[in-house]
Amino acid sequence: MNAEFHAHVLSRPELSVLLASTAGVAVLHTLAGPDHYLPFIVMGRARRWSVARTAFWTALCGVGHVGSSVLLAVAGVIFGYGLEHVQFVEEIRGNLAAWAMIAFGAVYFAWGLKKALRARTHAHAHTHGGRDHAHAHAHGGAHAHPHGETEGFRLTPWILFTIFVFGPCEPMIPLVMYPATQGSWSDVGVVVGAFSALTIGSMLAVVLLARQGARLIALPRLERFSHAVAGGTILAAGCAMEFLGL
Template sequence: MAPELVILIISAASIAFVHTLLGPDHYVPFIAMAKARGWSLPKTLRVVLLCGSGHLLGSVALGILGIFAGIELTRLEWVESQRGELAAWALSIVGALYCVWGLRHAYRQRPQTAAGWHSHGGGSHYHEHLHGGDTHSEPTEAPPSGSLTPWAIFVVFVLGPCEPLIPLLMFPAATQSVAGIFWVTGVFAAVTVATMLAAVTLGQIGLERLKIPALARFGHTTAGAAMLGCGVAIGWMGL
């Protein structure tokens, strides 16, 4: 293996790792969604693996097409930037809708109080109280379709580009060989997905230890707000 290719491979791994950690959209939505829906860690990681693979395939396909079709780098970068803006808008919209639904869900699940006159020791007074262990709330409302939100996130990730892959890796690799292209993209993809899986695992395990009963019914709201925040961060703050 040529020394130049070794350097490219090391660069691919380093850039993939840093790019993934600096992009909160690579892991925060999954951690928040898993907490809100009570997913097991294996289920969460399956969703991450699916979305991460879709996230990479679009940019890899576009980069390889550009290399073999001789498309100018500036044109590919323009396409990637448009995909990035579209993904940011999509993530923001999905997050906002889910946040609104979460607020409605939390309102419907609020504890109910009973008020009235009660007699105590020959006297009576008026007060409100919660229904103890039989707390009353509105009928439980299921999340919007059991698989709808994960698939919505998958679509957003397919739209989202891997910005460093084309300008920093694909074209330098193309000057080496076809084998070099696949080595660099393979390492970049593997490190990206592995970093996503590791970050989500640590985040989910950490949140499982954090229990705040008063905020339990706001889990869906928090998940939606997290997705909305990530959309704003990548679309308007450049993260």
């Protein structure tokens, strides 16, 4: 171990600067990364999640996202790995998470598009008693049953949770490792608590506000494409992570 583990607390000015940095980094990191909120906005609408369900999955994925990076940072200190080594591992995790989100979004998009095309309405002409008329229907409509969350992609939220666990939270690593290397474990808890609360709080605020705003937009003719839009949005978020570094 490179760090001496003894009871120590950062000075008040040090802790104040650290917490101010933590607050700024947490909020900016969350708002700058569309992958932190777009998947929950579009999936919540496509799958008709309630407010409580939307908030639950947003918060749970946020906990997995932050928690995995905290564990990695603390493990780095305990086993004597430097900041560069830990950030290298985070970079690898970031690539895996980005490509996983790209793959998930692409598959979800293809499934949603197939579902939308099968649901398109068209008419068949019939003759009854010398009179011609048409019946409009959608494939699968007459024999379809509402299955809600049980219809296709049953593990969708858990797949997203897994991706978020692999997703790195790079800006938090030095914020956690600094007091940890000083042996200030109580301050580590303060930093982790502040970063977690602000990150998850920011995710919830954006997702729930966007959810309310989306309810004002009614596009019934495009509603059947909601799953395809959700998949395409998640695909775009994954591409932004991998190719734009967001």
